[in-house]
Amino acid sequence: MREAPYGLVSHAKAAYMVRRGLDARRNSRKVPFAIQYLYVATGESMPSASSSDLVLYERDGGVALITINNPPVNALAKDVRIAVADFLEAAADDQAVLVVTIRGNGRNLCGGADIREFNTPDREVRPMTRDLMNLIEAMEKPVVAAIHGPTLGGGLELALGCHYRMVHPDARLGLPEVLRGVIPGAGGTQRLPRLVGFAKAVEMITTGSSVDPGTALELGLVDQMAVGDDFLDEVMRFARNLIACDAGPRRVSEMTVDLDAEAGTALVAEIRTQLERTARGMQAPFRCLESVANTLSMPFADGWVREAEISRETIASVESRSLVHAFFAERQVSRIPDISAATARRTIKRTTIIGAGTMGGGIAMSFANSGLPVTLVETGQEALDGGLARIEANYAATRDRGRLSAADMEARMRLITGAVGIDAAADVDLVIEAVYEEMGVKQSVFRDLDRIARDGAILATNTSTLDVDAIAAVTQRPGDVLGLHFFSPANVMTLLEIVRAEKTENDVIATVLDLSSRIGKTGVVVGVCDGFVGNRMLAPYFRQCDFLVEEGAMPEDMDRVAEEFGFRMGPFRVSDLAGLDISWAIEKRRAETRPVAERFSPLLQRICELGRHGQKTGAGWYRYEGRSAIPDPEVAALIYTRSDEMGIARRAISDEEIRQRMIYSLINEGAKILEEGLAIRSSDIDVVWLHGYGFPRWRGGPMFYADMVGLPEIVATLDGYHVEWGDKWEPAALLRELADAGSSFQEWDEGRAA
Numbered sequence: 001m002r003e004a005p006y007g008l009v010s011h012a013k014a015a016y017m018v019r020r021g022l023d024a025r026r027n028s029r030k031v032p033f034a035i036q037y038l039y040v041a042t043g044e045s046m047p048s049a050s051s052s053d054l055v056l057y058e059r060d061g062g063v064a065l066i067t068i069n070n071p072p073v074n075a076l077a078k079d080v081r082i083a084v085a086d087f088l089e090a091a092a093d094d095q096a097v098l099v100v101t102i103r104g105n106g107r108n109l110c111g112g113a114d115i116r117e118f119n120t121p122d123r124e125v126r127p128m129t130r131d132l133m134n135l136i137e138a139m140e141k142p143v144v145a146a147i148h149g150p151t152l153g154g155g156l157e158l159a160l161g162c163h164y165r166m167v168h169p170d171a172r173l174g175l176p177e178v179l180r181g182v183i184p185g186a187g188g189t190q191r192l193p194r195l196v197g198f199a200k201a202v203e204m205i206t207t208g209s210s211v212d213p214g215t216a217l218e219l220g221l222v223d224q225m226a227v228g229d230d231f232l233d234e235v236m237r238f239a240r241n242l243i244a245c246d247a248g249p250r251r252v253s254e255m256t257v258d259l260d261a262e263a264g265t266a267l268v269a270e271i272r273t274q275l276e277r278t279a280r281g282m283q284a285p286f287r288c289l290e291s292v293a294n295t296l297s298m299p300f301a302d303g304w305v306r307e308a309e310i311s312r313e314t315i316a317s318v319e320s321r322s323l324v325h326a327f328f329a330e331r332q333v334s335r336i337p338d339i340s341a342a343t344a345r346r347t348i349k350r351t352t353i354i355g356a357g358t359m360g361g362g363i364a365m366s367f368a369n370s371g372l373p374v375t376l377v378e379t380g381q382e383a384l385d386g387g388l389a390r391i392e393a394n395y396a397a398t399r400d401r402g403r404l405s406a407a408d409m410e411a412r413m414r415l416i417t418g419a420v421g422i423d424a425a426a427d428v429d430l431v432i433e434a435v436y437e438e439m440g441v442k443q444s445v446f447r448d449l450d451r452i453a454r455d456g457a458i459l460a461t462n463t464s465t466l467d468v469d470a471i472a473a474v475t476q477r478p479g480d481v482l483g484l485h486f487f488s489p490a491n492v493m494t495l496l497e498i499v500r501a502e503k504t505e506n507d508v509i510a511t512v513l514d515l516s517s518r519i520g521k522t523g524v525v526v527g528v529c530d531g532f533v534g535n536r537m538l539a540p541y542f543r544q545c546d547f548l549v550e551e552g553a554m555p556e557d558m559d560r561v562a563e564e565f566g567f568r569m570g571p572f573r574v575s576d577l578a579g580l581d582i583s584w585a586i587e588k589r590r591a592e593t594r595p596v597a598e599r600f601s602p603l604l605q606r607i608c609e610l611g612r613h614g615q616k617t618g619a620g621w622y623r624y625e626g627r628s629a630i631p632d633p634e635v636a637a638l639i640y641t642r643s644d645e646m647g648i649a650r651r652a653i654s655d656e657e658i659r660q661r662m663i664y665s666l667i668n669e670g671a672k673i674l675e676e677g678l679a680i681r682s683s684d685i686d687v688v689w690l691h692g693y694g695f696p697r698w699r700g701g702p703m704f705y706a707d708m709v710g711l712p713e714i715v716a717t718l719d720g721y722h723v724e725w726g727d728k729w730e731p732a733a734l735l736r737e738l739a740d741a742g743s744s745f746q747e748w749d750e751g752r753a754a
């Protein structure tokens with residue numbers, strides 16, 4: 001690379017100078033922009049934007065219109081950036097152009113940086129995203145951003161680089177980078193506080209929250225909101241008006257922040273304390289705060305340079321890699337090897353749910369919340385009325401909290417009808433059974449459904465532990481039968497395990513996959529086994545918790561370690577919330593089929609026998625004051641007795657050992673699930689844990705976390721446990737194989753996709 005002969009100038013200016021053979025060092029006063037960036041003249045010919053239709057350029061009178069045309073979201077891919085820069089230069093050079101407008105074709109102005117370029121050299125190709133914003137701002141002619149659709153991240157930063165902003169009522173504006181584990185790195189942390197105020201900018205940037213156009217207008221984030229149908233027409237009028245007023249550029253970088261250093265420092269300390277509670281274990285929200293806080297103590301130029309450094313550090317972080325993994329894992333999950341867009345779909349217009357209990361009611365609400373009608377079936381009027389009343393009370397609580405309007409509540413209730421007797425399922429497209437968890441009861445329901453349901457109806461069971469093949473086997477149409485394992489509370493939880501039984505037809509799976517996104521769920525296709533993917537992995541995790549309690553740890557130790565790891569709630573607090581009587585009932589059933597060594601500790605039984613069924617009875621593993629869980633000497637006494645009975649000398653157990661035994665037991669079981677073909681990809685297992693079990697998203701999921709720790713290290717630890725504690729710790733064959741090959745679960749996924 002030759003040394004840049006043009007000094008520090010903007011890209012457009014540099015290109016202008018290249019053409020005219022000028023030297024920036026002599027012309028530096030002409031460079032209008034305080035924050036110039038190094039244009040490295042490599043001697044390459046400037047790419048010709050006109051050969052690309054990724055960005056379009058036209059002129060209408062004095063207004064130049066640059067249109068980003070890179071579907072689906074107008075991401076700022078390398079070629080887009082280059083083309084925009086070239087057209088800015090063209091507009092700068094054209095005497096007839098007095099104002100420049102930047103807009104996007106399709107659904108938005110710009111979706112920001114191209115996430116596919118993360119960790120690739122394309123990201124570094126100049127102008128880099130952050131340079132582009134400065135090129136825009138450096139223009140001597142006013143530049144207007146025409147904002148419509150989701151204009152987030154680099155998209156909003158691009159608009160912030162413009163001098164004026166006009167917004168369409170359908171827009172959303174925000175800087176959600178923190179949700180990908182990075183900071184807004186294209187000037188966002190430096191410009192947003194200057195435009196909307198320090199406190200609001202910190203809130204938006206550290207949480208990734210977005211605002212609607214009305215709020216944006218109030219905040220001063222935009223100058224005007226369109227009112228008519230023809231957005232472009234209004235934008236052009238706005239631009240012409242700037243010409244008429246002889247308005248010049250209005251650079252956000254030249255504005256001052258609304259807080260002095262002292263008030264700002266106090267606010268930063270307060271927000272940091274808040275983040276320590278809400279963003280425990282994460283780094284990106286703190287790095288966002290750090291960068292925004294620089295606006296209090298540094299001029300824009302320095303803050304902008306520092307922002308780039310922090311941005312680079314966050315992009316390289318494991319946290320960011322994990323969040324990006326989670327993002328792609330969720331997009332990948334609906335890709336099923338033997339199902340494609342060409343696979344037939346069945347029509348789902350009418351749905352019946354059998355059983356109006358906890359799950360049936362929640363599932364019905366999920367349908368109604370998405371505008372889909374549903375009928376709830378019970379065996380008697382009383383049970384039905386009770387079920388419908390619970391739904392109504394549930395909606396009323398949301399309404400009373402101001403999160404649902406009375407009209408919406410009424411509309412949703414109207415979509416849910418009730419019926420007594422299974423005949424109501426006769427003529428529908430989809431039946432979801434949510435009756436008691438007993439094989440006999442479920443099989444009897446499915447025999448009835450087989451008799452009355454119309455041909456081609458999809459018959460689903462919401463069982464959480466029973467064999468879906470055995471349920472399908474009582475019908476003459478096992479191809480129409482599958483499991484739809486919703487999670488409690490079903491109207492809130494986004495995970496849906498779609499259990500593909502031995503004979504389930506492909507079109508049934510394809511249909512429910514589509515349906516799951518219509519009702520706001522993330523559907524993960526899994527195979528039949530005890531507990532499917534999520535609960536099957538939970539079993540060894542809980543078993544380790546039992547063992548650890550017997551060996552010397554206390555429930556509060558394990559909850560703390562799990563919560564420090566990033567779980568929303570530790571295992572004992574979760575159990576108390578779910579109800580220990582429910583766990584105990586499941587354990588009793590499982591104990592009939594499991595070898596003694598795999599049975600749970602009798603502690604659960606003893607606690608239940610004291611009437612301590614969890615939070616709902618005011619006591620379980622803890623004693624409760626409201627929702628606060630307080631360690632209870634009565635439970636401690638039971639634990640010590642149990643250790644004595646086992647002849648175990650209790651010992652101090654390190655946090656590291658607790659963490660490894662909890663998380664590695666998940667990973668080992670996940671590897672066995674993959675080996676057995678019960679999940680399609682390791683990333684699907686991650687999605688199950690992110691959506692169903694509160695696994696910290698910023699760790700990517702248990703299998704991705706395993707990759708980050710390194711599989712050889714995990715296998716070595718498991719080998720040690722295996723020697724010490726026996727067969728249950730034997731590393732899964734797949735885990736050992738990948739570790740020996742220096743591979744990872746991610747590579748295993750990629751190999752199978754190829």
Ligand SMILES: NC(=O)c1ccc[n+]([C@@H]2O[C@H](COP(=O)([O-])OP(=O)(O)OC[C@H]3O[C@@H](n4cnc5c(N)ncnc54)[C@H](O)[C@@H]3O)[C@@H](O)[C@H]2O)c1
Pocket residue numbers: 354355356357358359360377378379383387434435436437438441445462463464465485486487488
């Ligand atoms: N509760 C959970 O956390 C959870 C989570 C996932 C899955 N599940 C599964 O969902 C199913 C239902 O669980 P739940 O917690 O809602 O139970 P529940 O006891 O709250 O509800 C069951 C309902 O089914 C009704 N019922 C029983 N037999 C019936 C029949 N023949 N026809 C019509 N209605 C009938 C009962 O009157 C009752 O209202 C179970 O298979 C359970 O394993 C539960």
